[in-house]
Amino acid sequence: MATYADAQELAALRSLSASIGRDPHLTQAAGGNTSLKAGDTLWIKASGTWLKDALAQDIMVPVAIPPLLRAVEQRDPAADQPQGFAIEALNTSRLRPSIETTVHALMPQRVVLHVHCVNTISLAVQADCEAQVAKRLDGLEWAYVPYRRPGLPLAQGIAERLRPGVDVLILANHGLVVAAETVAGAEALLRRVKGLLARPPRKVAEPDIVALTALIGPTGYRLPADVEAHAAAIDPESCRMASGGSLYPDHVIFLGQSSVVARPGEDVKRVTERHGTAPVAVLFPGLGVLMRGDAGAGANALQRCLADVTARVDVAAKLNYLTAAENDELINWDAEQYRQKLNAAGS
Numbered sequence: 442m443a444t445y446a447d448a449q450e451l452a453a454l455r456s457l458s459a460s461i462g463r464d465p466h467l468t469q470a471a472g473g474n475t476s477l478k479a480g481d482t483l484w485i486k487a488s489g490t491w492l493k494d495a496l497a498q499d500i501m502v503p504v505a506i507p508p509l510l511r512a513v514e515q516r517d518p519a520a521d522q523p524q525g526f527a528i529e530a531l532n533t534s535r536l537r538p539s540i541e542t543t544v545h546a547l548m549p550q551r552v553v554l555h556v557h558c559v560n561t562i563s564l565a566v567q568a569d570c571e572a573q574v575a576k577r578l579d580g581l582e583w584a585y586v587p588y589r590r591p592g593l594p595l596a597q598g599i600a601e602r603l604r605p606g607v608d609v610l611i612l613a614n615h616g617l618v619v620a621a622e623t624v625a626g627a628e629a630l631l632r633r634v635k636g637l638l639a640r641p642p643r644k645v646a647e648p649d650i651v652a653l654t655a656l657i658g659p660t661g662y663r664l665p666a667d668v669e670a671h672a673a674a675i676d677p678e679s680c681r682m683a684s685g686g687s688l689y690p691d692h693v694i695f696l697g698q699s700s701v702v703a704r705p706g707e708d709v710k711r712v713t714e715r716h717g718t719a720p721v722a723v724l725f726p727g728l729g730v731l732m733r734g735d736a737g738a739g740a741n742a743l744q745r746c747l748a749d750v751t752a753r754v755d756v757a758a759k760l761n762y763l764t765a766a767e768n769d770e771l772i773n774w775d776a777e778q779y780r781q782k783l784n785a786a787g788s
């Protein structure tokens with residue numbers, strides 16, 4: 442830490458990070474990340490760690506900004522391995538910096554918050570996202586960034602859209618970035634944008650726990666950790682949206698491609714036979730959701746996220762789903778496999 446003021450801001454950022462991490466409408470599982478620039482050093486959340494643990498654990502990793510930015514500018518593939526730019530002498534936790542480190546380094550502001558805000562994602566999956574957001578964020582300095590794989594491709598997509606003064610980024614099929622010179626400023630901007638993008642969720646009936654329990658049979662499936670997760674299967678519009686494909690990267694990472702929806706009369710065993718493997722989650726239309734017995738906290742958080750996002754999407758909107766190639770590049774990605782490994786270990 443360069444100065445006392447930097448150390449104070451980092452402490453404030455850790456406190457804000459923990460509070461963001463406890464809000465399922467802002468982050469889920471190991472998603473989302475925060476950073477502070479102190480001179481030429483970027484302090485950023487470590488890959489695979491959860492923001493909610495920001496106070497209890499040492500999850501901020503120091504990264505050298507100038508060489509990382511040079512690598513991004515030169516389109517050097519090394520920029521997609523941010524651990525190569527970690528300042529090991531200061532890196533007491535020995536963790537790897539977030540795979541989204543380049544996104545943070547590119548923003549000129551001192552404090553950057555990247556969240557998988559449910560209100561934002563619900564708009565960011567709509568084909569008319571840019572026009573919808575323009576109406577809501579009128580007067581703010583914001584930019585729309587088309588979908589790219591997190592990491593270097595996303596950083597390059599942002600570099601193409603960044604203009605001086607921009608402090609809000611809407612990442613298509615992904616989430617939100619806000620930036621400011623202070624932690625307090627970034628927090629205020631985050632609350633403001635989240636509020637401006639808010640839409641009420643559609644109301645849904647209660648899950649049919651008795652019927653769901655009867656469908657488990659001998660499979661070891663369980664009810665989801667959060668009762669809110671059921672809405673993705675109970676609401677017919679949400680279920681239709683979920684069945685259409687993958688809407689954002691962390692869904693693919695934690696739950697696999699798209700969603701598996703049971704057909705009429707199928708129980709978990711029949712769904713598994715038809716599908717070929719046991720899905721992490723199965724949606725039973727009108728009834729609710731069942732999770733595979735070994736589904737961890739991350740899978741549960743992302744299953745709830747799907748319900749929270751789809752409940753807010755305009756039922757008349759055309760949706761942009763990730764393509765087959767975009768799904769594949771997420772599943773076969775070294776950095777993600779590392780993040781997944783940490784997650785499995787922690788759950």
Ligand SMILES: [Zn+2]
Nearest residue numbers: 473541591616
């Ligand atoms: Zn993200």
